[in-house]
Amino acid sequence: QVQLVESGGGSVQPGGSLRLSCAASSIFNLYSMGWYRQAPGKQRELVATVTSGESTNYADFVKGRFTISRDNAKNTVYLQMNSLKPEDTAVYYCHADVNGYNDWTYWGQGTLVTVSS
Numbered sequence: 001q002v003q004l005v006e007s008g009g010g011s012v013q014p015g016g017s018l019r020l021s022c023a024a025s026s027i028f029n030l031y032s033m034g035w036y037r038q039a040p041g042k043q044r045e046l047v048a049t050v051t052s053g054e055s056t057n058y059a060d061f062v063k064g065r066f067t068i069s070r071d072n073a074k075n076t077v078y079l080q081m082n083s084l085k086p087e088d089t090a091v092y093y094c095h096a097d098v099n100g101y102n103d104w105t106y107w108g109q110g111t112l113v114t115v116s117s
Contacts, residue, residue: 002026002106004094009111016115017082022094022108024075031100033070033077037090037113047092050077051100061087084115 008020024030034049034057048058048068056068067080077094094108 002028002030002096002098004096004106004108006092006094006108006111009092009113011114011116012084013117014085014115016084017080018084018113020079020081020092020094020111020113022077022079024077024094024096026075026096026098028098030075030096030098032095032097033075034068034095035077035079035092036095037088037092038110039090042090044093048079049095049097081113084113086115086117089113089115 003025004022006022012018032049032051035047036044037047038044046059047062050056050068050070052072065083070077091110091112093110096106098104
């Protein structure tokens with residue numbers, strides 16, 4: 001009933017940029033969409049979220065570098081990633097929260113971002 005498909009991952013050098021996209025196929029309105037990331041051996045962590053009302057939330061480690069945006073009509077969320085660092089290397093997962101209470105959520109398959117020289 002809700003499917004999330006990420007794209008835009010890849011390999012870049014430090015200081016480079018990538019733009020991730022997540023297209024949602026959903027029969028529900030989605031209160032919040034966003035991005036989480038997980039590196040090997042690490043806990044999955046929030047990167048950024050945006051609500052249907054365009055309210056955004058960013059992790060401290062990406063503030064000033066990443067920008068999340070959303071096209072509600074298309075049910076698509078984007079993550080513009082600038083000034084990438086090696087520690088940004090992770091699998092990035094799209095996330096959707098249907099009702100805003102974190103009890104009705106969906107995950108995408110993930111897209112790999114690798115930042116290295």
